[in-house]
Amino acid sequence: MNLLFEIFVSLLIWAGAFFLFVGSLGLIRLPDIFTRMHATSKCDTLGSGLVLFAVILTIGYFAQITKLIFIIGFIWSINPVIAHLIAKIEYMRDTPLTPGSFIMNCYSSDRSCVVDTVKEGSDNVDA
Template sequence: MSDLLAAVLLLGGSFFMLVASIGLIRLPDVYCRMHAATKATTFGMGGILLGASLIFWSATVTTQALLAVFFLFLTAPVAAHLISRAAYKRGPDLCAETTHDEYGKYLEGQKSEEKSAKQYGDA
């Protein structure tokens, strides 16, 4: 029974990793790709690690797996956040389908504030 459950977890986990990779190719821009790359990989990785801990069935492996899952869920979003932020500030534009961009307006506002602050400094 537990073998069956482990198999389901392992296969399901690998399947979501596959979905993440396909998403990485198919989606149009960095930000959409990060959606697939963070959600599906953490989920898939969680499944694989839990499946592995079921197979080994020992306190040591289970602890390691749980810790790995915990830190994965803690760090993956941070990485995605930094990558997409850096991408926005330096590199590729949003894809053509994008209709709203409030963040761009916010950055513009910040820039003009800095400018006016500088002007005051000169005066």
């Protein structure tokens, strides 16, 4: 039973490390701010959650477990909010997009959503 528990905890740590690595790789490899922000926020939330959950399973003290649960809750609640805020600010600043990206403009005054695709050579292309 102890061996299965250790294997499960190590799988959680390796899975968390994998997601953190993929998020870092996405930050380096993806073309514009929106895709980079998406990759890092999603992978960071999942990866750190898995690693902290593995730590919770290995610690036997209630006070430390409570603190780690609060940290996980804080990460899971704040990362998506901050990612959305960054995306909205960059959208309002007309940050250049890569060709083939699409824009869903739902911030217009009449509240209608308009979908438009970024074309090659347009003003809104990342140089």
